[in-house]
Amino acid sequence: MIGQPGPHAGKSLLYVPGDSFIHRLNPLTKLVGLLWLAATTFMLPPEGMAAIFVAALAFGVIAGAGRAFVRRLLFTLLPFAIALFVIHGLLIERADTIDYGLFSLSADGLGYMGRILVRVAALLTVSMLFVTTTHPAILLKALDSHGVPPGIAYLISSPLLLLEPFSTRARAIRDAQQARGLDLNGSWRARAKAFPALLIPLVTLALSDLDHRASVLDGRAFRARPFRVVLDAPEDRPYERWLRRTLLVALPLQIGLAAWL
């Protein structure tokens, strides 16, 4: 199906191996925490969002994923920041827009841009904290052992699980096609011409993979028994259980409070 388990078996695209206390938290605790933080972010003033951003970044560094964090943040936030700057700082005409001749700048627009950026940064780092410290396979086990219906558990974790074989696949296709003379380094036109030779195999193979996965899962009676005992379920400590309950209760209260105020 995905080829033999390569040298990266057990490694996942986004997961950064480690043994920090964040790694060791039960995946469900982290998932609920992520949900809570994501919702909370929308209720906080920019300073609060910035605080969450800084805190998540700090935790990322503690988890030993500082470099991955900074790299991914730069790659996603920088283009986003530039686009926001062009749209809200330069293009949209506001009451306080000042014309500098060549371009016109709005302080209001910049403030607005800053707020969006901080919120996205906060959401992104918090999500990254989750995916970098949680192996998708362990998440799947945690969900499974808590009686989350397998279908839903699979739905939550499969995008993460699929990422790795998918990228391995993409690399294998690129290698194979290049080794048969596909030009991926040449002119812009040559590369555009080469694109279908990479994309078509990736899509067809991904589809046949999914098909295969579905039949394998059915074969294992994946849907047969909703409550199974997962023998090597990730550890779940009492305080984590309480933390999750608190967060889950806090969430609707917060939302109600925010709507009411």
Add this chain to the structure above:
Amino acid sequence: MLKVEGVGFHYVAGTEVLRDLSFSASAGDIVALVGRNGAGKSTLLRLLNGLLKPTRGTVTIDGNVTAETPVHLISRSIGTVFQSPEQQIFNATVRDEVMFGPRNLPITAEERETRVREALERTRLTDQSAVHPLDLDQAKRRFVALASVLATRPPALLLDEPQRGLDARGRLLLERIVLEEQAKGCCVVIVCHDMEFVARLATRVIALSDGEISADRPPAEFFLDAKLTAGASVEAPDILRVSQQLGLPPCLTPAAFAEAWVARSSEPANRT
């Protein structure tokens, strides 16, 4: 044809997969690359076809230094059959698959057709040319991968564990194709765990262990040196042990064994 000079390689800084390799191979060579799993054989093949660039030293293929030549141009000098054929078969029919390589070459449509036809014939796939490659069994798929490389007529050929999943007939066909390529002056590098095959076909054995070349010898010398075979964690062909136990000169192949046996039988002085 291919030249490796002082080559070192690591995927992750700090863990060298290959250290300071040097060897060269020329037209007509059949180099068997042996070594335990994870020794770096597949990595070495990827360094030869330019998909990986050495972190130290240089690899030169057909006069081109791989670090400075785009992979698609190197591929005109060197064809690769990867370890898992599933990873290099993408087209809807066997014919399209085999046509992929020639289509990337600056040759006429007519020439392309000729090469594809020939490659299909040599791999016994002519009858299946309209079939979807993934509908074929594993052995046939391996030959599709091989045909798609043969069709580009590369002067050097890299085969990564090509015997895996082949039955006796498939192995025989593979052997025949390797010999034909050799006869045409192709330089073949083959990663191989089948020591009978190595003994029969290889002109040289290169053993990798601990990231270094622990042996680079003709098969006869390699298999006779127990230290070398142990270092590469391979076993000499059974026939060698049998011939030694019978007090015959060391034989690596059944054919050589038969010859030695006949020679001894016709020598009355040696009869026991």
